[in-house]
Amino acid sequence: MTRKIRFNAFDMNCVGHIQQGLWAHPRDRSHEFQQIAYWTDYARRLEAGLFDGIFLADVIGIYDVLGGSYAPAVRGAVQVPVNDPMMIVPAMAAVTQHLGFGVTANLTYEQPFLFARRMATLDHLTGGRIGWNIVTGYLDSAARAIGLAGQTAHDDRYDLADEYMEVLYKLLEGSWEDDAVVFDRDNHLYADPAKVHRIRHQGRQYNLDTVHLSAPSPQRTPVLYQAGSSPRGRAFAATHAECVFVNGQKKDGVREIVTDIRDRAMAKGRHMDDIKVFLGQTIVTGRTDQEARDKFEDYRRYVSTEAALVHAAASMGIDLARFDLDEPVETGKSQAITSNIKAMDRAAGPQWTKRKLIEQMVLGSRQPPLVAGVDTVVDTLVDWCETTGVDGFNLSRTVVPECFDDIIELVIPRLQERGLYKTAYDEGPLRQKLFGTPRLPARHIADTFRARAEAIG
Template sequence: MTTSKKRIILNAFDMTCVGHQAAGTWRHPASQASRYNDLEYWTNLAIELERGAFDALFIADVVGVYDVYRGSAEGALQDAAQVPVNDPFGAISAMAAVTSNVGFGVTAAVTFEHPYLLARRLSTLDHLTKGRVAWNVVSSYLDSAARNIGLDKQIPHDERYDLAEEYMEVIYKLWEGSWEEGSVLRDKERGIFTDPTKVHPIQHEGKYFKVPGFHLTEPSPQRTPVIFQAGASTAGQKFAARHAEAMFILATSPESARVLTDKIRAEVAAAGREPDALKIFTLLTVITGPTDEAAQRKHEEYLSYASPTGMMALYGGWTGLDFASLDPDTPLKAVENDSLRTTLESLAADGKEWTVREVIRQRSIGGLGPVVVGGPQKVADELERWVDEGGVDGFNLAYAITPASTTDFIDFVVPELRKRGRAQTGYAPGTLREKLLGDKDGKTRDSHPATHWRKHYIGKESVADASGPAASWA
């Protein structure tokens, strides 16, 4: 074991739905997953995460349904497989009100959210949370979502990243280049709240977006929320290397994770950014207890509630393959389509041949990521191996049972990680960016593309130039 004491970043991974990464376990007597509509579920979860000094709650989202399995959404609806699903933004203000430090990573797709409106929503949350917000940038992958916003089908995979590049330019211009530092005066004596000479229309006109005006919201504590990104395809890696400050990958083992993390960090260097400018998380589900034997019994109990139908519905959406049409014992092969391209690639990364039957058996709990079962020492050993040998910086920890899986991790594993010097006992001061990256002022680094627009204000004219002096009424 390496003597490195790199701190392990811990995010809880959740979604505003009943069945997220585990299929069927919502039926377990201890599960509170069906309370996803209850605000107290979310505020209690946030309080619990802060008790464990978790870095953030990472909230996934989809805006379509899993209707590939048997050509219908019936299986997904039956098992509540990420449907019904609420808007991920709704509970964040309430969670921030009952906590002081834990961050909130919220997912929004560039293909379905206009940048002018999303910029305001995220700035608003950054204000209300005092700078504890991250935006998980995704390009979406469900045909059902595309159809319901008026497209014939999903935008092709790589074109979605072309659109995303322009999207980021627009949103950085709004966040960084529209309102200068010192533009908001709050001067009651002179009656000037904002200096209009320091507010600039962004005058953006591109292939996908036309946004002539200025940002509706004054600069928030971070200006640009921390940028998370989920998607490790070739196009996704290049995008993350330019924009992401934290990236979410899928891997089946530390060995396969190392291949990905080395490649991603090389891309970051090629983009002219510092080695520590991007943190990498991988997905794990941890089932733990006071001993290895207790954890194993818990795992077996949870598996008795697992739903093959729900898991095949989820994997149908993630892969674009109808598992009902496949021989359950024939090895799965990755195919070129516009779903989550890395799903089957990640399964095959270690050379193992996965079948439909194996996916159901091994991923009905855990979903897209592996499951670690054991007492505190065994789990801590495995997490350290992923960090030291796999090159990841931390984890998105999914639950088998909510909130019990989170509470178990905090009660059993966090103390062990702290004894080893691998988990924080409290929080650094400042915004989420300051806590996560150690940067001092809470703003994006000079090497980040957002900073370009802060240093080069967009418009050749300000709002005052465009509209003339304010009328004076005597």
């Protein structure tokens, strides 16, 4: 293996993210999430450890599927309270130079005109280090919060997303030319109107006649992340995504997803290396296997099974409270994360029970932890990359900050010894670091919408 492995810290602007209940561990600091100092310290640690970025999840809505109540989510801090992920990015950017920031935003509830300005602003403020995790949502509670009766159908949300991306490309790529800003003090000419273009769009969901409000940022369009593994999600990723997040799969399942998305992308004229895949991974490690196992046993004493079921029920769109422990769970047709249901089917068979689900959630989530000494961890990560074609890992937190300190102090140096991890950051924006170019390439669909409208005047 010659490719360098990449790491993102996977977190959320909340107390309880993926491993439910571990916030109760006495060494965990996630309860400080509402303090700027918590996030700036976090960012400094990650950059000192040469992490590629921090990937910030988000949800709009509350987990109220289990038992039809939000009380268990509130009781167990299951991604609630949760604050806006974008607000903490400038603070982290101010104390770092290279760390990337992937932020999740639900396009179903974001107007593209305002969202384009927000992304451009963050790209300017971070010096080109912003990425966007494109999601269409999976919670009916989010739809109700916005004033809708419920979500639209799963695949229909991707149809909306395709149009949303077209509008976004027009705004970010097609409105301002690169040399529109002149900044000529002598002639009082800040920007050349002939190089600022009006964007007109009439579609099924959106109708715009406007000019993008922000001048071109270092990347123009943020690095595009996406996490859909359903057939419709893969088609969307092949068209738009640059980084794909996969989770909850065995190696053959991950390999099939990675191969399928890249094949679809190449069929659209893109290159295989245009898409980097990050696998969700939870690591509990130490200098020896025994040290790792001891740490794991310490952690698992704080796991909340109820909170884990709250999260699982919402992500699958199934009220698990309706089923006894050994009663087969009827999945039906879900409008939530359908790939999560299929992953469970593969892991435990199509007639899986709540007991089998709970048995999988040993650290409070369906993501099985890698519990091993550093040498075994490194060998396992390398094998994942070689076997499945993934490029790196989104490492979800357990007990912070020590879980990432362990990666920085133990795992990364061992990878560096084997030539499998960078020893310094490359220069340039996030996309430059990942793909060697600061802007989307001409073979990306965004190129269709670059600066091809009439000039204002």
